[in-house]
Amino acid sequence: MTDSPRVQKAIEMAKKAHAGQLRKTGEPYIVHPLAVQKILEEWGMDEDTIIAGILHDTIEDTDLTLDEIKQEFGEPVAFLVDGVTKLSTARNGMRDIDTYLPATRDNFLRLMIALGDDIRVLIIKLADRLHNLRTLSALPPDKQKKIAKESLEVFAPLADRLNMGRLRVEMADLAFKYVDPRRFEELKNIIDKYNKSAEKSLVKIEEEVAEALKKEKIKFEISGRVKSVYSLHKKLAKHNQNMGEIYDLTALRIIVEDITDCYLSLGVIHSLYTPMNGRIKDYIAMPKQNGYQSLHTTVITKDKKVVEFQIRTREMHEYAERGLAASFYYNEQKLTENYKKGKIEHLPTNLLWITELQMTAARLREGKKVDLKKLKINLFADKIFVYTPKGDIIDLPKGALPLDFAYKLHSEIGDHVVGVKINGKMSNLNKRLEQGDIVEILTSKNQTPKQSWLDRIITPHARTKLLHALRPSTRENVPPKKKRKPRQQ
Numbered sequence: 001m002t003d004s005p006r007v008q009k010a011i012e013m014a015k016k017a018h019a020g021q022l023r024k025t026g027e028p029y030i031v032h033p034l035a036v037q038k039i040l041e042e043w044g045m046d047e048d049t050i051i052a053g054i055l056h057d058t059i060e061d062t063d064l065t066l067d068e069i070k071q072e073f074g075e076p077v078a079f080l081v082d083g084v085t086k087l088s089t090a091r092n093g094m095r096d097i098d099t100y101l102p103a104t105r106d107n108f109l110r111l112m113i114a115l116g117d118d119i120r121v122l123i124i125k126l127a128d129r130l131h132n133l134r135t136l137s138a139l140p141p142d143k144q145k146k147i148a149k150e151s152l153e154v155f156a157p158l159a160d161r162l163n164m165g166r167l168r169v170e171m172a173d174l175a176f177k178y179v180d181p182r183r184f185e186e187l188k189n190i191i192d193k194y195n196k197s198a199e200k201s202l203v204k205i206e207e208e209v210a211e212a213l214k215k216e217k218i219k220f221e222i223s224g225r226v227k228s229v230y231s232l233h234k235k236l237a238k239h240n241q242n243m244g245e246i247y248d249l250t251a252l253r254i255i256v257e258d259i260t261d262c263y264l265s266l267g268v269i270h271s272l273y274t275p276m277n278g279r280i281k282d283y284i285a286m287p288k289q290n291g292y293q294s295l296h297t298t299v300i301t302k303d304k305k306v307v308e309f310q311i312r313t314r315e316m317h318e319y320a321e322r323g324l325a326a327s328f329y330y331n332e333q334k335l336t337e338n339y340k341k342g343k344i345e346h347l348p349t350n351l352l353w354i355t356e357l358q359m360t361a362a363r364l365r366e367g368k369k370v371d372l373k374k375l376k377i378n379l380f381a382d383k384i385f386v387y388t389p390k391g392d393i394i395d396l397p398k399g400a401l402p403l404d405f406a407y408k409l410h411s412e413i414g415d416h417v418v419g420v421k422i423n424g425k426m427s428n429l430n431k432r433l434e435q436g437d438i439v440e441i442l443t444s445k446n447q448t449p450k451q452s453w454l455d456r457i458i459t460p461h462a463r464t465k466l467l468h469a470l471r472p473s474t475r476e477n478v479p480p481k482k483k484r485k486p487r488q489q
């Protein structure tokens with residue numbers, strides 16, 4: 001673990017500050033900041049970030065002041081602790097019911113500013129949230145659901161945007177278990193069963209591939225990767241719950257030394273097995289938006305098993321698992337210098353949105369005008385965040401309509417929609433929702449779902465729910481609809 005005197009000092013300071021406080025789990029409070037410290041160390045974060053992680057709850061919850069932290073650990077640490085504190089008050093403020101309209105807008109700005117100042121603030125917040133999720137069972141059920149939901153809707157997507165794959169998977173699965181326990185168990189069983197039945201043939205495939213790669217003198221590591229429950233849930237939603245369209249339940253990962261070997265290995269696999277049409281993806285030549293790189297291919301083996309292969313270099317692998325945190329690790333020195341200058345220059349081009357966010361934050365602080373719509377689109381490329389009147393955040397794909405929102409809240413709400421208020425004004429069901437809208441759904445218990453609503457939704461989730469609600473009446477009075485394209489995006 002850690003032996004730096006500064007870190008030791010921070011631990012002492014936090015212990016003293018939190019003395020006597022207990023967590024909901026019944027443990028002394030200090031367990032939590034120390035767990036956050038450990039997570040940040042595992043991510044390979046720099047010392048200032050680790051210290052700020054240890055102290056992250058002191059300003060809000062204890063008598064310790066920012067000045068004391070600054071005196072002891074310097075400006076950068078105080079800055080980070082302040083950022084994390086602001087971030088959580090910004091989020092709390094969103095739930096301010098009485099003044100929701102101005103509060104929401106204002107706090108969204110504050111959130112952006114806190115994030116934009118220094119992305120390490122967000123990384124500390126993610127570590128904080130991860131530990132809270134790991135210990136979520138100690139909270140009352142309604143709080144569990146709320147935190148879990150927010151983690152799925154806001155924090156896991158953020159981890160994804162930062163390409164922190166391992167974190168995204170852990171966070172999403174931890175949270176999903178609370179949001180929808182039955183579904184979680186159901187899908188987990190499917191995955192476990194599938195893996196068990198595939199185990200034997202996988203070993204054989206591994207051996208075959210290994211032998212063929214050796215013949216080509218390619219140095220490699222091969223291992224299985226298990227699909228996460230939440231990503232299976234999302235994929236099923238996208239494919240109308242059709243398991244037959246899920247091709248990556250079983251995947252093998254091959255890590256090689258360089259890019260040439262990636263493509264060579266792909267050739268080797270395709271000479272062994274039959275590649276499936278349209279299932280070869282070259283994320284090396286065309287990385288995903290978050291910088292993820294890998295070759296993917298789905299093949300059919302000799303005994304008709306469907307297996308996905310993911311091929312990448314060690315560096316790409318590190319980056320896929322740890323994302324932004326990995327670049328901190330490799331660039332710590334340079335990074336700290338650049339932060340002093342107020343910019344990050346070494347970031348992979350795919351993460352330049354962070355630089356942009358920082359520049360926007362700087363402009364906001366100077367009181368200059370900023371086109372927030374642009375900024376938010378950069379942050380969550382294909383998503384919008386809208387609010388319930390109570391300030392809960394709901395994420396939807398771009399272009400979503402009020403009925404998508406209603407069904408996302410609950411099918412009982414969706415089925416009984418009579419109207420919608422957007423930002424306090426009556427609107428209509430054809431109006432596309434926009435970033436930051438506050439959406440209030442008006443319902444009546446006499447309302448019933450309408451066939452015509454099918455044209456007023458875009459999310460697979462809402463479609464599934466609506467079709468379900470329509471089923472009995474569809475059979476009787478409406479001629480069967482032509483097959484429609486199941487999804488967009």
Ligand code: MN
Pocket residue numbers: 032056057128
């Ligand atoms: Mn905390």
